[in-house]
Amino acid sequence: MRATGRSSLTVRDYPLAIRHKSGRITDVLYNATLFKNELDEIQGVFAAARDITERKQVEQQLKEHAQRTSVLNDIIRVINEASDLPTLFGPALATTFERLGFAAGFIATENERGRLQVRYAHNLPWTFVESLDRVDIDTNPYIRRVHRKGELIVWDELPVDALAARYGLKGGAVVLPIFSGGVPIGEFVVYAMRPLLLKPEERNLLLTIATEFGTALSKLEAQEAVRHYADELAKYSAHLEELVEERTAQLKDAERLVGIGETAAMIGHDLRNPLQVLQYIVDLQRLRFERMSPSERSLDEWEKEQELFAKISEQVFYMDKIVGDLQDYARPIVPEREEIAIKTLIEDVIQSLPAMDGVRITMDVEGLRVEADSHLMHRVFANLLLNAVQAMPDGGTLTVSAVVEDGSVAISVRDTGTGIRTELQDKLFKPLFTSKAKGTGLGLAVVKRIVEAHDGQVTVESEVGKGSTFTVRLPATEELKRERDSSS
Numbered sequence: 001m002r003a004t005g006r007s008s009l010t011v012r013d014y015p016l017a018i019r020h021k022s023g024r025i026t027d028v029l030y031n032a033t034l035f036k037n038e039l040d041e042i043q044g045v046f047a048a049a050r051d052i053t054e055r056k057q058v059e060q061q062l063k064e065h066a067q068r069t070s071v072l073n074d075i076i077r078v079i080n081e082a083s084d085l086p087t088l089f090g091p092a093l094a095t096t097f098e099r100l101g102f103a104a105g106f107i108a109t110e111n112e113r114g115r116l117q118v119r120y121a122h123n124l125p126w127t128f129v130e131s132l133d134r135v136d137i138d139t140n141p142y143i144r145r146v147h148r149k150g151e152l153i154v155w156d157e158l159p160v161d162a163l164a165a166r167y168g169l170k171g172g173a174v175v176l177p178i179f180s181g182g183v184p185i186g187e188f189v190v191y192a193m194r195p196l197l198l199k200p201e202e203r204n205l206l207l208t209i210a211t212e213f214g215t216a217l218s219k220l221e222a223q224e225a226v227r228h229y230a231d232e233l234a235k236y237s238a239h240l241e242e243l244v245e246e247r248t249a250q251l252k253d254a255e256r257l258v259g260i261g262e263t264a265a266m267i268g269h270d271l272r273n274p275l276q277v278l279q280y281i282v283d284l285q286r287l288r289f290e291r292m293s294p295s296e297r298s299l300d301e302w303e304k305e306q307e308l309f310a311k312i313s314e315q316v317f318y319m320d321k322i323v324g325d326l327q328d329y330a331r332p333i334v335p336e337r338e339e340i341a342i343k344t345l346i347e348d349v350i351q352s353l354p355a356m357d358g359v360r361i362t363m364d365v366e367g368l369r370v371e372a373d374s375h376l377m378h379r380v381f382a383n384l385l386l387n388a389v390q391a392m393p394d395g396g397t398l399t400v401s402a403v404v405e406d407g408s409v410a411i412s413v414r415d416t417g418t419g420i421r422t423e424l425q426d427k428l429f430k431p432l433f434t435s436k437a438k439g440t441g442l443g444l445a446v447v448k449r450i451v452e453a454h455d456g457q458v459t460v461e462s463e464v465g466k467g468s469t470f471t472v473r474l475p476a477t478e479e480l481k482r483e484r485d486s487s488s
Contacts, residue, residue: 057291127167338371370474418467420462
């Protein structure tokens with residue numbers, strides 16, 4: 001008999017949940033067709049079920065991402081509307097706790113005595129807040145990690161020796177560093193009062209919010225400082241006739257720095273968070289594409305998508321660097337010195353840079369160490385290494401070496417690139433000067449400020465067509481000086 005399909009019954013993409021013998025549930029789309037012969041007699045049924053578990057997971061991830069984005073947008077809105085510090089530490093922070101669903105928390109910075117200064121507390125015992133204001137940052141191991149190293153600390157359950165646990169707080173807690181210009185300036189702490197298991201996406205959301213608070217705090221404090229400086233100028237204006245030329249020059253410099261500072265605050269406020277969101281979306285899209293089956297995407301499509309993801313991530317990196325350079329140049333630089341291994345520092349910098357196709361990197365640092373601010377030194381060598389790579393568009397060799405000479409550790413970054421004309425070399429470290437088609441002209445100015453804040457010096461030697469060498473000289477540690485003296 002021939003099945004004609006006449007009067008057949010068809011079910012297409014009917015959603016079902018199938019329970020396995022093991023109890024596991026699988027989401028499927030069910031398809032079935034009932035076949036009859038010419039006499040309208042049932043001949044059989046063709047049925048198939050397609051597993052859509054992975055698609056459901058991606059849909060759920062997208063839904064959660066939309067929810068997190070909505071929360072983030074609400075919080076950013078109230079932070080943006082804060083016109084002064086009381087508003088920032090009042091309604092804006094209260095809204096943050098409410099939208100995130102945390103029970104309690106606080107935000108704190110460091111005072112002039114190196115102790116915590118609680119700027120705002122939400123739903124916390126007053127005795128606990130008073131005890132926080134007496135905490136010495138450098139003697140508390142948890143707080144020191146956040147304020148000095150910018151580390152994130154997550155507790156699924158508060159340890160019994162934590163200060164909060166002594167005042168009845170329990171469950172999970174998250175301690176987030178607050179940054180200004182890439183330097184930790186405080187902490188944002190939330191308490192869940194329940195066990196807490198944060199997903200990576202939720203950690204990124206909290207870090208973004210903490211960054212937003214840091215940017216807003218820096219901006220508002222800078223505005224207050226500018227107003228205070230203007231008031232001081234007004235008070236003494238009647239007594240400055242004999243110092244007109246000197247004060248005029250200082251005022252011009254101050255106005256220029258204020259302009260750069262306001263620009264940096266604006267860029268950091270308006271661009272840094274969208275850049276982080278953009279990178280998060282790129283990572284999510286890459287994950288979704290990786291989870292597609294081979295039947296849903298071809299190898300050629302995958303290679304094109306990978307190349308596109310890499311280009312977007314690279315552009316996000318460069319935009320974020322511009323923001324960082326502006327903020328680094330505008331803020332005061334006060335190094336937090338610690339002993340760091342040069343080899344580890346350079347390796348960390350290389351890992352943070354975009355792909356360096358065609359560039360071969362060699363290192364000869366002899367296991368040397370210096371006393372410096374690891375975060376600020378990371379900024380210095382990220383700028384120098386990135387400049388070296390950009391000077392070699394067709395590839396080449398990048399060499400990082402370090403030697404001890406004349407009581408200093410000299411760290412050199414050498415490239416085999418295009419080189420720099422002699423008449424431009426004296427201008428390289430001046431703010432807003434650049435010989436590149438794209439660039440802010442602040443990267444090397446930031447390098448110079450950071451190195452000089454460490455009582456060091458940065459120099460350049462270059463020859464057109466052969467390459468350039470940038471050398472950072474930092475004071476050698478007393479231990480290293482003794483070692484060199486005993487071996488000579």
